[in-house]
Amino acid sequence: MKKEKQYWLMKTEPMSYSIDDLKRDRKTAWSGVRNYQARNFMRDDMQVGDGVLFYHSSCKEPGVYGLARVNSKSYPDPTQFEKGGMYYEPRATKEKPMWFLVDVAFEKKFKEGVSIRALREHKDLRGLRMLELGSRLSITPVTQKEFETVALLAV
DNA sequence: GCCAACGTTGGC
């Protein structure tokens, strides 16, 4: 049974991977997530075709800078097996991987992003989980309404 | 299974 299309907000630091990088690559494996909640969203809940708000954090003007979509089912994050790599996970084995990811495909880059300030100011976006104080989760679910509201705010 | 210590995140 296929679930309905779902929507997500995915954070990234543009210094390491930006919407421009995704536009150039067309799609990318969302590797390096090392948080259980975020992993569970990718492993258990994401489906091909889900909508993604692409968010830039830790930068001059944090905000949503484009749209993407989930482009694969989840599969083990290969970086967990890279000895000496930044994301190496000694507890993981090929038989029992710890970390999972999905592929994310480029959809659209906004000319101007929707800043975190604008997100906070919009009354229909008060429920956004990433706006909660101290929210550090790099992947959060958003409602269809929230997704569309952000898309409409964007230029 | 508690909880203090630690490292990280991320807006400002």
Added chain:
DNA sequence: GCCAACGTTGGC
């Protein structure tokens, strides 16, 4: 660069 909030670790 600051610092509050958070998740994870590890000793007990």
